[in-house]
Amino acid sequence: MRATLLILLFCCCNLITGQDTYRTEAAVITFDASTPLEDIHAVNRKVNTVIQDNGEIASLLLVREFDFKKKLMQEHFNENYIESDKYPKAYFIGKIASFDLDQITESPRTFELSGDLTMHGVTRPITASVKVNKEGEALLMETTFIVRTEDYKIKVPRLLFKKIAEEIQVEVSARLNRS
Numbered sequence: 001m002r003a004t005l006l007i008l009l010f011c012c013c014n015l016i017t018g019q020d021t022y023r024t025e026a027a028v029i030t031f032d033a034s035t036p037l038e039d040i041h042a043v044n045r046k047v048n049t050v051i052q053d054n055g056e057i058a059s060l061l062l063v064r065e066f067d068f069k070k071k072l073m074q075e076h077f078n079e080n081y082i083e084s085d086k087y088p089k090a091y092f093i094g095k096i097a098s099f100d101l102d103q104i105t106e107s108p109r110t111f112e113l114s115g116d117l118t119m120h121g122v123t124r125p126i127t128a129s130v131k132v133n134k135e136g137e138a139l140l141m142e143t144t145f146i147v148r149t150e151d152y153k154i155k156v157p158r159l160l161f162k163k164i165a166e167e168i169q170v171e172v173s174a175r176l177n178r179s
Helices: 002-017 071-081
Strands: 021-032 041-052 056-062 089-096 109-119 122-135 138-148 167-178
Touching (some): 021 138, 109 138
Antiparallel strands (some): 041 056, 056 089, 089 109, 122 138, 138 167
16 A cells, blocks of 8 residues: 555655656566576566656555466465565655666666665665666566575575575566656
């Protein structure tokens, strides 16, 4: 609920200040928690993301929207690890440093992204490089970062610790349209 309110507040601020806002409800987040013993990939194609022309960014996703190749793996992810009934949403609120919409062209430009990622009831700072470019009137954004399961109090049973990576590779890509 708090994340939804933050994104709504974010959008309302845009109306008051007159800033350009870009948004999508179809950003894509994939994660790779694979080890030599188990191939673990998931994708969520229903991620809400908003970027303002001053570089402020917010993303919100429903954890249950992650799709796995193996349905049993998806069930274990939701019930045993991420506890999506208890923690149904994950969100990121941050800023792209030195972001200047007037300098964004068709050639990707790399910026520093920093903010707070809240997942599994825990909020932690995240920093990563983010590539941004224009395609017509849309902004394209891509970033990759690492999430550690222990940082978000995601418990992996000792029996399975060799099957699930402790460091999860997260990739985000979004096509955002001016709103």
